[in-house]
Amino acid sequence: MSNPKRYNPWLVVIHWATALLIILNLLAGTFVLKWMPNDAAKIMPLASHMTIGILILVLTLFRIVIRRATPTPAPATTGNSFLDKIGVATHILLYLGALGMGISGVGLALQSGLFSSVYGGTGAIPPDFYAYPVRTGHGFAATALIGLVLLHIGAALYHQVIRKDGLMSRMTIGKD
DSSP: OOOOSSOOHHHHHHHHHHHHHHHHHHHHHHHTGGGSOSSGGGHHHHHHHHHHHHHHHHHHHHHHHHHHHSOOOOOOOOSOHHHHHHHHHHHHHHHHHHHHHHHHHHHHHHHHTHIIIIISSOOOOOSOGGGSTHHHHHHHHHHHHHHHHHHHHHHHHIIIIIIOOOGGGGGSOSOO
16 A cells, blocks of 8 residues: 555644644743743633643644554655654654653642642642743743754744645645
């Protein structure tokens, strides 16, 4: 059986949904939540951030299952074996980064009691999230994920604009 030209439609939808949600949550965490005082005004933005983060984690796990269960296009090539290896590593690290962010976020919420504060209505937010060791991991994963997302976008633009190889069509819904 030959490889399809496109990814499974479910993978395409999950890819674009998680891409949007990851970018949204990275922006919110980096430029909004990080700088807000830990008071009652932070509850709603934190609830959105946590809910989106959990959704990203679930979608990423679902995506891994679908990816392993469905046929995929042949590996992409840049014409350079070193760049091809970077591409493979970047995709693996994007999955690990999304999982790491979700797991560390859940860990931070558990350690700090955020689930009851945000979803249970107690409204108590710890004065300093850095008091919890997992917060450092969450911040590191965010920084790494920002770099990986930028690398991924740059590579997609390289394929689309410079190589003009139509690689991005693999991540669209359509007929082979």
